[in-house]
Amino acid sequence: MKSICIFEDSAYQNFLPLVYNRPVYELRCGIYTLLERIILQYPDTETNLFCRKYLEKLTNENNPYNVNKTNYGSKGSLFLNGRFLMSSPISISGKEEIGIKDDAIVYARLLRKNCLSITPEKFLDQDFINKLKKKFKTKKVNAKLLKYPWDIITNNKEQITFDFTSYIKYGLIQGKIYEGVHLINASQIFTGKNTVIKPGCVLDAENGPVYIGNNVKISSNSVIIGPAFIGDNVVINDLSRILAGSNIGRVCKIGGEIVNTIIQDYTNKQHDGFLGDSYIGSWVNLGADTINSNLTNTYGTVKVQMLDKIIDTGQMFHGMIMGDHTKTAINTRFTTGSIIGFACNILLTRIPPKFIPSFSWYSDNVTRVYDIKRELQVAKRMMARRNKKMSRNEEKVFKTIFTLTERERRLHDMQ
Structure with missing residues (x-):
């Protein structure tokens, strides 16, 4: 073979x-x-x-x-x-x-x-x-x-179109599509089995295909503009704006406005707030009105900090990169080019730093290392809410990451 x-x-x-x-x-x-x-x-x-x-x-x-x-x-x-x-x-x-x-x-x-x-x-x-x-x-x-991650984001829109054309090939409308749903260029729209789309929704594939997986629930008056991908078992809340380049993994809960952003499986962004030109990991929870900037006021290229290096992305539009198991409070605001580590808890009323080390606890009152035992408990609780149990291998990797990221925290004076 x-x-x-x-x-x-x-x-x-x-x-x-x-x-x-x-x-x-x-x-x-x-x-x-x-x-x-x-x-x-x-x-x-x-x-x-x-x-x-x-x-x-x-x-x-x-x-x-x-x-x-x-x-x-x-x-x-x-x-x-x-x-x-x-x-x-x-x-x-x-x-x-x-x-x-x-x-x-x-x-x-x-x-x-x-x-x-x-x-x-x-x-x-x-x-x-x-x-x-x-x-x-x-x-x-x-x-x-x-x-770099922004290479993925930059190629994402075009790649959704390429994948649809190469592998999906044709539109297909399945599931329950209520009267009052508007399909624009339906030959480029695919909806999976048992998917439900409520009245007032607009699926617009005029400028790129829209792929919606199985068992997806899209509530009333939401707009999805292609190219866009929505994975299996996703819930889209009412009045959501899922704009070109949105790429949503399985079992996510999504609301607000998203454009050209990739979200890995099992992440929550249920409420209002803007995500643009970003890559978000799995098991993330973004509090209501969490937003990121994806364009500087000078219209220059966005620079990011990676550990102790500053790198020019060469991109005018670039939002943020966020690792798995990170949580944000309501009204959290991220500036252009932010990199947020694995398993962070961000509870700031001011704008967070552009680089946040993994396993960081940031609040108005204290900045410290996020206790590994406490964070593991939180991660397991979140997974249980989706009827998932953290495996031994997942837990072992979780603990290993805590050790591997010690240098990140030392460089940023995390105690």
Whole structure:
């Protein structure tokens, strides 16, 4: 059987805090995750996943593929960078070759004898990458290799349209669509089974497709403008404005206004408030009227702080990045280019700092480390409200992240 192996390289660090508890290829851009889109290109192919060691058991729990175990085909394997936003397959068969984009490996096609010594951690080692490039023929390729989270956000609108056209292909109206719902360009609208859309809603696919999954509930007088993706079991509250580029994962509860923002599964943004050009993790709860700015008053490019570095995104529109399990109080206001860590609790009446380390407790009265035992209790309570129980592997990763993020907190004087 043919074999592919999807790996993480050292650039996964650019996607923190979103990838503290998931491999980079589990991030979503368009209708699919990076992993799902690669898998679509290679039916009937043995799939292997490489990830960081501490994520191994959790990744194995969440995926039906070989994780950090190699089952290479008799003729070898095609190694694919997990940051690769793939649009068409690269041939598994052929001469040994390394595909390069900006000095990073996009793919490596190797014979079996040269695969056997490759272990998951090697692609995280730049010295190993350099040796591969010297040992085998290299080819510069014009591939979309995502470098930062804002690359995902920038490509998201176009990718929703591409995925719909390539894989969904046609509109299909299923579920219960009440009289008084307006469908604009219905051939580009897909609604899943058991979905309910109440009167007064407008689904506008004139400038891009609208995909709505199974068991979605959309309350009255909401507007959804394509390109947009809404996953299974999502609840959209009344008077919501789900604008172009909105990408909402499974089992989320959504209200207010969203534009060109990706939200991972199981997150709550039920109330009024604006999210624009942002990426929000799973199990986040945003209090009523939480908003972010996505454009500076100078109309310049947005700069972000990543740990101790300032990086110019090159984007005029960029909102915020927020890690999993973070919570905000009502009326929380984030400035352009904010990065909010994993498992934070933000209770400020003033504008929060642009960079907030993981496991931070920010209030008007105190700034301190969020106690790991207390935060675990909160996370488990939130999961229980969705009839989910935190697994042992999830809890172990949660605790590991607390240790891994100590440097973040030291750099920002968190006690």
